[in-house]
Amino acid sequence: MISANLSAVFYLISGVLFILALRGLSSPETSRQGxxxxxxxxxxxxxxxxxSLGNFSSGFIYVLIFLLIGGLIGAFIAYKxxxxxxxxxxxxxxxxxxxxxxxxxxxxxxxxxxxxxxYPGDIKLGSLIEMSIGAAVGxxxxxxxxxxxxxxxxxxxxxxxxxxxxxPLNALILISIVVITYLLCSTQSSNLFWILLAISFLIGFLLxxxxxxxxxxxxxxxxxxYSGWAAAGIGFxxxxxxxxxxxxxxxxxxxxxxxxMCKGMNRSFFNVILGGFGATEQSSSSVNKxxxxxxxxxxEDAAFLMKNASSVIIVPGYGMAVAQAQHALREMVDTLxxxxxxxxxxxxxxxxxxxxxxxxxxxxxxxxxxxxxxxEEINNxxxxxxxxxxxxxxxxxxxxxxxxxxxxxxGMPVLDVEKCKSVLFVKRSLxxxxxxxxxxxxxxxxxxxxxxxxxxxxxxxxKNL
Amino acid sequence: MEIDPFIFRLSxxxxxxxxxxxxxxxxxxxxxxxxxSVTNAISSVIIVGAIIAGLAGNSEGIFNSSSIFGFLAISxxxxxxxxxxxxxxxxxxxxxxxxxxx
Numbered sequence: 001m002i003s004a005n006l007s008a009v010f011y012l013i014s015g016v017l018f019i020l021a022l023r024g025l026s027s028p029e030t031s032r033q034g035x036x037x038x039x040x041x042x043x044x045x046x047x048x049x050x051x052s053l054g055n056f057s058s059g060f061i062y063v064l065i066f067l068l069i070g071g072l073i074g075a076f077i078a079y080k081x082x083x084x085x086x087x088x089x090x091x092x093x094x095x096x097x098x099x100x101x102x103x104x105x106x107x108x109x110x111x112x113x114x115x116x117x118x119y120p121g122d123i124k125l126g127s128l129i130e131m132s133i134g135a136a137v138g139x140x141x142x143x144x145x146x147x148x149x150x151x152x153x154x155x156x157x158x159x160x161x162x163x164x165x166x167x168p169l170n171a172l173i174l175i176s177i178v179v180i181t182y183l184l185c186s187t188q189s190s191n192l193f194w195i196l197l198a199i200s201f202l203i204g205f206l207l208x209x210x211x212x213x214x215x216x217x218x219x220x221x222x223x224x225x226y227s228g229w230a231a232a233g234i235g236f237x238x239x240x241x242x243x244x245x246x247x248x249x250x251x252x253x254x255x256x257x258x259x260x261m262c263k264g265m266n267r268s269f270f271n272v273i274l275g276g277f278g279a280t281e282q283s284s285s286s287v288n289k290x291x292x293x294x295x296x297x298x299x300e301d302a303a304f305l306m307k308n309a310s311s312v313i314i315v316p317g318y319g320m321a322v323a324q325a326q327h328a329l330r331e332m333v334d335t336l337x338x339x340x341x342x343x344x345x346x347x348x349x350x351x352x353x354x355x356x357x358x359x360x361x362x363x364x365x366x367x368x369x370x371x372x373x374x375x376e377e378i379n380n381x382x383x384x385x386x387x388x389x390x391x392x393x394x395x396x397x398x399x400x401x402x403x404x405x406x407x408x409x410x411g412m413p414v415l416d417v418e419k420c421k422s423v424l425f426v427k428r429s430l431x432x433x434x435x436x437x438x439x440x441x442x443x444x445x446x447x448x449x450x451x452x453x454x455x456x457x458x459x460x461x462x463k464n465l
Numbered sequence: 466m467e468i469d470p471f472i473f474r475l476s477x478x479x480x481x482x483x484x485x486x487x488x489x490x491x492x493x494x495x496x497x498x499x500x501x502s503v504t505n506a507i508s509s510v511i512i513v514g515a516i517i518a519g520l521a522g523n524s525e526g527i528f529n530s531s532s533i534f535g536f537l538a539i540s541x542x543x544x545x546x547x548x549x550x551x552x553x554x555x556x557x558x559x560x561x562x563x564x565x566x567x
Contacts, residue, residue, distance in 0.1 A: 025492045028560040070543025078551035093505040103538035107518035111531030114521030248481030250504040253489040356497030368563035
């Protein structure tokens with residue numbers, strides 16, 4: 001058994017290692033080392049907990065068994081999961097953090113002596129407040145993430161679910177969470193504790209159902225943030241520095257990612273949270289759609305254009321992930337490079353279903369990361385490029401965002417694809433994108449539409465190069 | 466007058482938010498997905514609380530209503546720890562630089 005002071009020092013060390021783990025992600029070269037620091041920090045935290053309890057009786061065996069069961073499941077999932085399913089996986093993991101926080105809070109509520117928090121029915125006030133916050137945020141994270149998971153997995157429809165009185169109802173529930181927490185702290189009633197958990201689960205569910213499928217990047221980041229605050233709440237209860245530091249890190253990380261995602265869509269955070277986007281605009285724009293001329297081509301035309309180009313910029317989007325076209329795309333690029341054509345990739349902040357999703361998919365397809373550029377880095381290059389190859393992206397290339405103040409996406413940062421000499425647009429049909437608005441780019445003089453499945457079209461182009 | 470230890474923990478918390486703010490802004494956007502999976506893994510350090518809860522049931526048997534939640538939380542957090550770190554490692558291994566031989 002080691003002293004409380006010594007174990008606190010070790011918890012601090014593991015907190016510092018977690019900071020270094022995130023710091024490592026500032027560049028791909030240092031990132032692997034960062035991940036190692038993270039693992040080290042976790043090993044230290046767990047070992048110190050065992051040593052400080054000094055309890056190696058039969059209970060210890062059970063701890064190891066449960067740890068092993070979870071570990072095996074986690075390792076199995078980590079090796080099996082396809083990279084296209086990362087958003088679902090992360091949403092699923094968030095729900096587990098949330099549920100674990102709830103379970104630890106329940107356990108601490110039922111047996112406060114084990115945590116030095118007082119006695120059942122007489123828990124220290126500060127601890128009870130911290131515990132309630134941790135449990136409530138954990139429960140919201142859990143049920144919210146489950147809904148996000150179901151939507152991403154396609155089990156639940158991605159379209160927003162809205163009903164009358166939704167916002168007043170949510171507001172009412174949020175207020176009642178505060179009231180119940182107050183009552184719980186003054187009466188120590190266990191019934192109130194269970195009610196608090198139940199309505200927190202409910203509000204997590206209600207908060208996420210009105211948010212549409214393509215707003216998922218914001219939702220996932222937001223839930224990431226919540227899982228951090230839940231961990232921090234429990235960290236205060238347990239008086240554990242490692243948990244407090246980690247909770248703060250994760251909480252602010254998720255908040256920053258949400259901010260970046262909202263900015264990428266030029267929408268306020270509240271606009272996303274209140275939900276219902278994309279459901280109403282659809283009808284108005286499809287009514288007055290006159291038949292405009294569209295130039296469409298086939299794989300041979302596309303191959304001809306690219307063969308005569310000296311630089312090509314590729315704009316991938318979520319559609320590429322759906323069609324699993326990333327490997328075919330890289331083969332096409334390899335052929336282009338053999339013909340001395342300069343190729344780079346342009347990634348919009350909200351491409352894909354979670355922050356950085358496209359980068360992972362391209363990395364998986366062996367695309368070197370120094371050929372992949374963010375919007376600000378590459379946007380000026382479109383004017384000098386010969387061909388822009390848009391595959392599976394739509395709204396993020398729509399020039400309307402720059403020109404038409406009436407448009408719902410006006411002001412959103414977009415890739416200046418139309419400035420290229422010619423634009424190749426791979427798409428199944430002319431249907432509007434997620435925002436429900438027509439893409440002006442389809443009807444431009446320099447655009448050639450390639451109507452086909454993204455993967456098949458890319459393969460056909462490669463054959464014709 | 467003595468300062469409540471809570472204030473010290475609060476100080477750690479607030480300062481960590483600032484550290485998190487600056488560290489996360491320095492993360493390159495291409496690594497935002499690994500960032501999410503690794504934050505997932507490290508927030509499962511909540512397993513520390515789960516272990517304390519699980520081992521607390523010894524007085525009147527290993528499993529009681531409180532410790533069983535601890536044991537369940539151990540498994541949940543372990544899924545996250547192993548799954549989170551391993552999937553991050555798998556992703557990071559894929560990020561390669563352009564080959565110089567061309």
